[in-house]
Amino acid sequence: MTDKIRGSIGPDGPPWPVDLLADLHAGVLEPNRAADVRARVGDDPEARAVLAALDAVRTDLGALRDAPAPPMPDHLAARLDAALAEEARRAFGGAPSRPRPPRPAGRR
Template sequence: MTDESRGIEAAGPPWSVDLLADLHAGALDAAEAARLWPRVHADPEARAIVAALEATTAGLADLRADVPPMPAEYATRLDAVLAEEARRAFPPPQQPGLAPVVSLDAARRRRTKRLGWISGVVAVAAAAVAAVAIATPSGPAPSPGGNVAAPAPGQSAAQPPLNLRGDQAASAAGQLQGTFDYGPLGTADRLHACLSAAGFADTAKPIGVRPGSIDGQPAVLTLLTTGQLAKFRLIAFAPTCGAGDAGVLLDKVIG
């Protein structure tokens, strides 16, 4: 069994997974990495662990391909937290030259590695939840007296009307996202006809649809992405919309 308590000084078979992960992630200094890589390449067990790390990194990169970079303000705040943590762990020496020096660059590298692993784990967990959600019927359970018809493919179970005011539509994103109830339109094709009539490209794909009203007018509320982080486009279509009749009651960027 691999001894994960071994440090760099004892590097060698049996190899520490933590040490190999740091080496693979570039978290070790150049001199130490240059000393260890030939020994790793010469050891079958170490090579197998590094190969597994490579495969995992490639898989996580694919999962995170569409994830936007961390906003600069959060990266700055995280760097400040790391610096404060280092200051508390290693207070200034009472006598010059006695306390160890912590490299903020090394801390950043470790932070980047941890964020990569955390993002990958979250993405894998989200994929697992999505798979369970797809496999589990989303409609109400059949009653003992008869069967309840399941929603059509690509459509959620019927939702209660979502009644909004045009000047308070910002709250709609959380209530619409992931719900696909076409209400009086009935199908995704009918909604697509409304989107086309309103000038949207054929590639426009809503991320949420729900019947309701806007300022008291019956509507089919439709949520689309904008290409900007945490910003969405809310379109309220009249229930009579279709080819040649956009019936747009509201078109607003929210978030």
């Protein structure tokens, strides 16, 4: 990928490509390369800001993972059930199935 925000000057000096910083943050760089990049980006306030933003995103996503999901609205569940039943009818033939009765509140 080309880093369009910070420029595409080589990964050996500032400005550091955001893709390289994201790979460093994700832990997907080869260990020797990661150690070299980590040591060199420590002096760049812009690189530290990008890494801090990536930390914040990780924290925010972790909080979403642990949050309870709201229940699916009944009208959407009914539409989804109908669409799946129609696809099953088309794929496997036969008469269309009857719609299921509404689900009790709180159960999905």
